[in-house]
Amino acid sequence: MDNWNDLKLVLAIARADTLGGGAAALGINHSTAFRRLNALEEKLGVRLFERLPGGVYRPTAEGERVAATAERVETEADALGREVGGRDQRLTGALRVTSSETLAYSLLTTELARFRQAHPGIVVELVVDNRILSLSRREADIALRVTRPREPDLFGRKLADIGWTIYGAAAQFNAGTVPEASPFIGWGPEVSGIAAADWITERFAPQNIVYRASSLINQFTAAKAGLGLALLPCYLGDTDRALRRIVPEPIEGLTRELWIVTHADLRKTARVRAFFEIVGDGLVAKSSFLRGNGVA
Incomplete structure (x- = not known):
């Protein structure tokens, strides 16, 4: 062959x-x-x-x-x-970055604009994917993940904690205790291994799940339309006045960590270092908002 x-x-x-x-x-x-x-x-x-x-x-x-x-x-x-x-010290060329759809939808684009302004010679290729792409196989150069990297050949930096809570349409639901009979937006049956999906399954009967979607952005949109309550990351739910927190504080046990990760062989590449500094530092500056403690 x-x-x-x-x-x-x-x-x-x-x-x-x-x-x-x-x-x-x-x-x-x-x-x-x-x-x-x-x-x-x-x-x-x-x-x-x-x-x-x-x-x-x-x-x-x-x-x-x-x-x-x-x-x-x-x-x-x-x-x-x-x-x-890894020896490339040019601040030009392509940089492939992967992120979840919710982070890309809300906070990341602003940071990418700052990065573009500082380094116009670098073209960012953003792969919006909720799967964990392989950095070893160069499916991406940099990943923004909500899990601590376990692989020994990866290099990462924790940026913030991510809080989650329950949101509902502001015109329809009041803040307070969520009755078990409340209409709720859930995940599709094909979704597994997601803490938010497991949390909903454990606490709400199937008959109270009035709508299902495998996309958090779609759940966010459905909650705004009044289809039911939704469990969302605070950095997404807090961005729209059409939604209000039904449970005022981030829910204990659902907090996740946001990490910026690359392969150890690429950590000293000029493009990667620049991205870590500008985008990473920019997200660190919004760590309070990501935790669910305030306005971005």
């Missing part, structure tokens, strides 16, 4: 378990991925994937071997890229 793109295709399909998912990860269309995979299997004379019902692609023994090799090559290439990139 003399074509790195073939290796990347096999690895992407193996990770996604579907041809469409692999194609999307590579930024190509389904038919192109289908054609390339068939050509590769014909060239090698082996089946790399079993085609199962529901569009599932399961690697054969040969496919697993090719995917494992591709992963090793990817790891080495990423490490080389970080090593070379």
Whole structure:
């Protein structure tokens, strides 16, 4: 196999378990991925994937071997890229940043404008994604996360605590104790592992969940429209006068930490250091607001 793109295709399909998912990860269309995979299997004379019902692609023994090799090559290439990139002292070029949708919607854009003003030669590519993207695989150069980094090859800085509480439409709900029978906006059934979703499930009966959405921005909008109460981060709920806090103080046990994170190999890169200083310091200055203690 003399074509790195073939290796990347096999690895992407193996990770996604579907041809469409692999194609999307590579930024190509389904038919192109289908054609390339068939050509590769014909060239090698082996089946790399079993085609199962529901569009599932399961690697054969040969496919697993090719995917494992591709992963090793990817790891080495990423490490080389970080090593070379980590020595880059230019304040020009692209910087790929990932953030949750709520942070991007409310506070981050103002800080990015300040960063752009200070360093007009740097183009920020913002990936709004609630998943934790891999900094080791260079899916992003910098991540703003609500979890402390655990991986030993990452470097991070805590910026603030994030408070959460219950909000409702100001014209419809009064501040005070939330009755168990209150109409509530919840998360979709596909969401798991999110503290806010678990908190709602533990305290409100299913019949009181009158609306569900997997997007916090949509929950925020639905609460403003009066569909029900919503559990929101204070930095989002406090930005709109159409909402009021139904529970006045941030709820104990739901506070999360906001971190700015990069790979250790990139921490001394000029673009990364500049972003940490300007955007990181800007968010630190708003830490009281992020905790839910005041106006930004």
